[in-house]
Amino acid sequence: MKYINLVHFACFFLICYGEKDRFDNYRVYNIEVNDDAGLGEFQKLEESSSRIVFLNEPNIHQPFQILVPPDQLANITELFERSAVKNEVQHENFQKLIDEEQPHDTAYGGHFGWDRYHDLDVIYAWLDEMLQKYSSVLKNHNYGKSVEGRALRAVKLSKKEGNPTIFIESTIHAREWITAATTTYLLNELLTSTDSEMQHLANNFDWVIVPVTNVDGYTFTHSTNRMWRKNRKAYGKCIGTDLNRNFDYHHAESGASSNPCADTFAGPKAFSEPETLALSKFVKSIRNIKLYISFHAYSQLLLYPFGNTRQNAPNYSHLDGIAKSATEALSRRFGTKYKYGSIANAIYVASGSSIDWAYATQGVKLAYCFEFRDTGKYGFLLPAEQIIPNSLEVIDALKVMIKEAKALKYF
Ligand SMILES: [Zn+2]
Incomplete structure (x- = not known):
């Protein structure tokens, strides 16, 4: 009996405290x-x-x-x-x-910064700090709970009534760590930057920001498997739905899998997952979203609807023209080259994505998906020293995107 207890304790200990999947010689x-x-x-x-x-x-x-x-x-x-x-x-x-991937200095005392990637608890603690510090303009939204009971959280920055809204959805795929890091960097810039263009963006737009959409998956990439992509809901012996194939627009038609073991499993039906269902209700509750942006990695792409078909979206010329200018702006600082196009034409047909759903069912006329650095050298394991350069060039692109959208009267 004693022996069994010891074994159980050891298992408990291993599972809960740091046994990570290893990829030696992969x-x-x-x-x-x-x-x-x-x-x-x-x-x-x-x-x-x-x-x-x-x-x-x-x-x-x-x-x-x-x-x-x-x-x-x-x-x-x-x-x-x-x-x-x-x-x-x-x-x-x-x-x-x-x-x-992460820096090896031992002086790190749990502080928040953009010199390393942080887990969900540290990101949420930093959000709480920002909410307290900027309480007159920054509001918290707990918009639901994940499969494992974690809070789904967004913040809204609003400095005046009547602003058009920009929605940022980040880290819907768990292993894309650079997205959460860039999103928090962007929020910090909106709150603290002294740059006049950045202040203009913070003053004249409402920003609704979800730093980590797939909270369970993201936590799992830190605790157990760095390469996890999906959420953590079990379907038989397989775990997880690809949340970016689970939205209710041409759900599971093509470019998504019906096999629960596959990394692109679309889920048994649209919005079968608490994370996407809650996000969709949250998006619906916000009026005046003029621009919806989803942050992903990697491949260096700027994508727009549609994913489910190669046909052009009704305002294709605007979507494409803005993407062209934004990717040119992005490359100016460090020379990082992005390609752009519709999801289906630039990469592959993929149905049930968040940007298709926002664009086609929520009347958001500008919807984009960024695939951040790099093109495969490090892939998802982009060294932490690239967090700030990636963030800076993405902000350069956002500034131009918003400026052009305004000129085309989308705001
Ligand atoms: Zn992704």
């Missing part, structure tokens, strides 16, 4: 496919293999990366030979990238 391959046959091979592999992690969706427009455990190297080599796709080893040991 290889990252960079892959380019040029035809539908090659694409089909990798789409099949994505559906069928639970061991190989797709770091982004296979597509024929640009290279994508997969993460291969040592025991799958023979299988993947065989597939490469059979399908004759272009492939190269980008990293020999993925764990090394994970180990190098």
